[in-house]
Amino acid sequence: MNLKEIFGKKGAKTIKNGIWREHPISSATLGICSALAISNKVENAIAMSAGVIFVLILTAIIISLLRKIIPSRVRIIIYMITIASGVTIVDLALKAYWPTVSEAMGPYVPLIITNCIIMGRAEAFFVQNPPKLALIDALANGLAYTYTLMAIAIFREIFAFGTLLGVKITPAGWVDWVVLAAPAGAFFVLGVFLWITRTLAGVEPPGKG
Amino acid sequence: MGETSLLSIFITALLIQNVALYYLLGMCPFVALSRSLTTAFGMGAAVIFVVTLTSSANWAIYQVLEATGSQIIQYIVFIIVIAACVQLVEMIMERFFPALQASFGIFLPLITVNCTVLFISLKVTTVDNLSYIQAVVYSISAAIGFWLAMIMVAAIYEKLDLIGKVPKGLQGPGIIMIITGIIALAFMGFSGMV
Numbered sequence: 269m270n271l272k273e274i275f276g277k278k279g280a281k282t283i284k285n286g287i288w289r290e291h292p293i294s295s296a297t298l299g300i301c302s303a304l305a306i307s308n309k310v311e312n313a314i315a316m317s318a319g320v321i322f323v324l325i326l327t328a329i330i331i332s333l334l335r336k337i338i339p340s341r342v343r344i345i346i347y348m349i350t351i352a353s354g355v356t357i358v359d360l361a362l363k364a365y366w367p368t369v370s371e372a373m374g375p376y377v378p379l380i381i382t383n384c385i386i387m388g389r390a391e392a393f394f395v396q397n398p399p400k401l402a403l404i405d406a407l408a409n410g411l412a413y414t415y416t417l418m419a420i421a422i423f424r425e426i427f428a429f430g431t432l433l434g435v436k437i438t439p440a441g442w443v444d445w446v447v448l449a450a451p452a453g454a455f456f457v458l459g460v461f462l463w464i465t466r467t468l469a470g471v472e473p474p475g476k477g
Numbered sequence: 478m479g480e481t482s483l484l485s486i487f488i489t490a491l492l493i494q495n496v497a498l499y500y501l502l503g504m505c506p507f508v509a510l511s512r513s514l515t516t517a518f519g520m521g522a523a524v525i526f527v528v529t530l531t532s533s534a535n536w537a538i539y540q541v542l543e544a545t546g547s548q549i550i551q552y553i554v555f556i557i558v559i560a561a562c563v564q565l566v567e568m569i570m571e572r573f574f575p576a577l578q579a580s581f582g583i584f585l586p587l588i589t590v591n592c593t594v595l596f597i598s599l600k601v602t603t604v605d606n607l608s609y610i611q612a613v614v615y616s617i618s619a620a621i622g623f624w625l626a627m628i629m630v631a632a633i634y635e636k637l638d639l640i641g642k643v644p645k646g647l648q649g650p651g652i653i654m655i656i657t658g659i660i661a662l663a664f665m666g667f668s669g670m671v
Contacts, residue, residue: 300508300650301592304501344589345560352553359552375599378552382592384505450665451499455658459651467646 282401283408302383303417304454306376310433313421315362315369319380321410323354325403327386331394332402338395347390348381355380385413420457424448483614485671486607490618493668496593497626498661503593507627507657508650512638517631519577521624523566527588528620529613531562532598536612539602548603555598556589563589593623630656 306316330350331338338346359377362370370377380386389409394402425431428449430438447453496502503524510516535555542548566588570578588594597619601612633656637643643652 300504301502304504345557348556348560348589349553352556356549356552360549375596375604378599379502379592379596381552381556382589382595447662450661451501452658452661452665454501455654455661459647459654459658462651462654463644463647466649466651467644 282405300458302376302379303420304458306373307417307421307454308424308428308449309372310418310421310425311369312372313417315366315373316376317414317417319358319377320383320385320413322358323351323380324386324389324406324410326354327351327390328394328402328406329399331390332397332399335395343395347387351386352381385409420461424453424457428453481611483611486611486615487618489671490615491622491625492664493670495622495626495664496596496619497623498657498664500596502596503591503623506591508653511627511631511634511653514628514631514635517627521627523588524591524593524623525617525620527562527566528594528597528616531559531594532601532616533613534558534562535598536601536609555595559594559598560589626660629660
């Protein structure tokens with residue numbers, strides 16, 4: 269069974285673009301703040317990804333349904349209100365059901381509002397496409413975001429704390445790489461990650477900005 | 478942070494807990510605009526202005542929300558205030574500094590989704606519960622910290638660009654991350670100053 273049969277030609281292209289070719293983090297460098305800040309523990313990364321996917325889907329549905337009604341002059345404000353409402357839901361849900369993670373993530377939960385992936389996709393895709401395609405695009409981008417965050421978080425948690433999801437997995441006598449737990453470590457890991465993915469995907473280096 | 482002196486707030490926000498290098502915020506414009514010193518300089522200045530404006534406005538609004546017990550809508554309110562302020566700055570710049578506006582391009586509206594701006598508004602209200610004067614000092618110094626980090630990275634990137642020996646896949650965002658990492662490492666040396 270291939271993707272084209274399930275989602276149709278346009279749907280398949282959307283998925284491929286979202287997950288690999290126009291990967292939000294590595295090619296468009298969007299949404300890196302949270303990729304850096306929250307990626308020191310796998311648990312936080314899971315909560316963050318779930319939050320972002322939820323808000324992405326909600327925004328995709330609402331914006332693509334309203335796309336013919338929204339006047340283009342005020343569209344940014346409409347995106348913001350939609351996203352902010354979604355994030356409020358996520359924040360309250362986390363506080364109620366997952367208080368430890370909510371505590372650990374602190375102000376980074378409300379900062380999903382300013383995650384450029386959601387805003388960027390709303391402007392570039394959701395507002396021009398019907399709900400079905402927008403939903404597929406939201407899922408693809410959410411997935412791409414999740415696997416990036418996971419890759420970085422797994423790497424950082426193992427090397428910085430010697431644990432995975434809080435379970436000790438490194439051999440006795442392991443010395444933690446403290447620098448990876450610090451903010452500076454996040455920059456190094458993401459820098460190398462970008463290097464690898466951009467080389468593999470053959471992204472052209474940007475011209476002088 | 479009830480009795481903390483203004484000077485220690487200033488140093489903490491500027492150097493020790495720098496928004497870009499410690500909280501890792503505002504990275505989208507950071508990466509996109511750190512390729513040239515002039516753009517980084519201008520963007521940083523715009524951020525300082527917007528942050529000071531929005532967080533003092535949001536601080537006042539938060540007191541009203543708290544008094545009426547409607548904190549649940551605070552995120553929506555904050556983001557609307559920020560969007561309005563950015564719109565205002567954009568209009569002013571279009572009218573008086575068209576050259577600067579042209580060089581920002583798409584990134585001026587994106588100050589709205591610059592996490593730094595929202596973060597500082599949240600920090601002075603819900604997270605730290607500062608008094609008004611502390612909130613203003615914190616916002617200005619945190620924004621200056623962002624500007625400082627940005628021009629440092631941009632300056633190093635420009636020099637690296639002249640040598641031009643960066644591997645192809647690492648050019649652009651990749652190398653900016655590595656440079657920022659090294660600067661963040663250096664800034665860790667400031668911890669424990671206050």
